[in-house]
Amino acid sequence: MSAQIFNTSEVQEFLRLATGLDQDGGSPRTKKIVHRILSDLFKAIEDLDVTPDEYWAGIAYLNQLGARGEAGLLSPGLGLDRYFDMRMDAQDAVLGVENGTPRTIEGPLYVAGAPVEKGFARLDDGSDKAGHTLVMHGTVYGANGKPAPNATVEVWHANTKGFYSHFDPTGEQQPFNMRRTIVTDAQGRYKFQSIVPVGYGCPPDGPTQALLNQLGRHGNRPAHIHLFVTADGHRKLTTQINIDGDPLVFDDFAYATREGLVPPLVERTDAASIQANGLAGPFAEIVFDIRLSALVQGVDNQIVDRPRLAA
Numbered sequence: 001m002s003a004q005i006f007n008t009s010e011v012q013e014f015l016r017l018a019t020g021l022d023q024d025g026g027s028p029r030t031k032k033i034v035h036r037i038l039s040d041l042f043k044a045i046e047d048l049d050v051t052p053d054e055y056w057a058g059i060a061y062l063n064q065l066g067a068r069g070e071a072g073l074l075s076p077g078l079g080l081d082r083y084f085d086m087r088m089d090a091q092d093a094v095l096g097v098e099n100g101t102p103r104t105i106e107g108p109l110y111v112a113g114a115p116v117e118k119g120f121a122r123l124d125d126g127s128d129k130a131g132h133t134l135v136m137h138g139t140v141y142g143a144n145g146k147p148a149p150n151a152t153v154e155v156w157h158a159n160t161k162g163f164y165s166h167f168d169p170t171g172e173q174q175p176f177n178m179r180r181t182i183v184t185d186a187q188g189r190y191k192f193q194s195i196v197p198v199g200y201g202c203p204p205d206g207p208t209q210a211l212l213n214q215l216g217r218h219g220n221r222p223a224h225i226h227l228f229v230t231a232d233g234h235r236k237l238t239t240q241i242n243i244d245g246d247p248l249v250f251d252d253f254a255y256a257t258r259e260g261l262v263p264p265l266v267e268r269t270d271a272a273s274i275q276a277n278g279l280a281g282p283f284a285e286i287v288f289d290i291r292l293s294a295l296v297q298g299v300d301n302q303i304v305d306r307p308r309l310a311a
């Protein structure tokens with residue numbers, strides 16, 4: 001049994017000193033947050049009798065996490081991304097705001113600056129020979145229930161090795177492969193041709209997977225396609241669809257799967273469908289309509305501004 005010191009005035013005053021609460025300079029908001037987190041950490045160290053060895057293993061872990069650039073991967077793995085979505089959903093419920101299409105996590109692999117196309121885009125450059133052709137399309141609806149022309153649908157997904165362009169350790173993919181921005185047509189429709197992505201996992205030798213191993217958890221995601229959807233007068237929708245039939249659809253290490261985000265994938269093998277899409281052979285088709293929510297008192301009250309790669 002260890003000595004209990006957390007609640008002593010000495011430790012409490014020490015926490016105030018360490019977080020600058022006795023100083024005029026700095027950011028009050030930062031002080032408040034750091035004071036709370038540091039206090040909770042001090043308390044956890046005492047309550048759980050965290051040993052110095054355990055603590056220093058944690059410090060080494062944080063250095064590894066940064067060196068490998070995996071903080072943005074550990075975050076969804078520990079459910080924090082999902083937690084922010086839960087909070088936004090709860091806020092919407094309080095305000096009586098309905099999201100026609102559910103939001104879900106962004107993930108760390110968006111890249112701004114993808115080529116912009118009107119109505120239709122081909123996302124892949126044909127170099128992934130293992131890929132099965134995918135055609136996905138749908139209509140973007142505004143909060144009034146009517147199709148939204150000139151809405152912007154940003155799409156990004158992985159290849160058949162589970163890698164994203166700009167983050168592909170093999171170096172095989174050209175910039176913006178499998179990334180496009182599609183502007184909806186006069187009927188609010190978007191359409192793209194690509195390949196069916198496959199799921200992927202955390203780097204097996206990385207710190208995120210190392211922690212998940214300690215938790216007895218896997219670090220894999222089902223195949224999915226990311227979407228940002230924006231339109232005048234509406235809130236930005238951040239979401240993903242899962243590839244129907246993936247065995248991990250409801251066992252995602254990043255907790256992104258939600259009801260309403262697993263549209264059916266239909267294999268089209270008939271000549272008429274193939275010809276109508278200008279394809280050479282069978283393909284998979286996904287139809288996914290998107291319903292946006294209106295601005296709240298004229299503003300996007302849930303817009304998320306986070307550091308993102310731009311190319």
Ligand SMILES: [Fe+2]
Nearest residue numbers: 107109224226
């Ligand atoms: Fe992803």
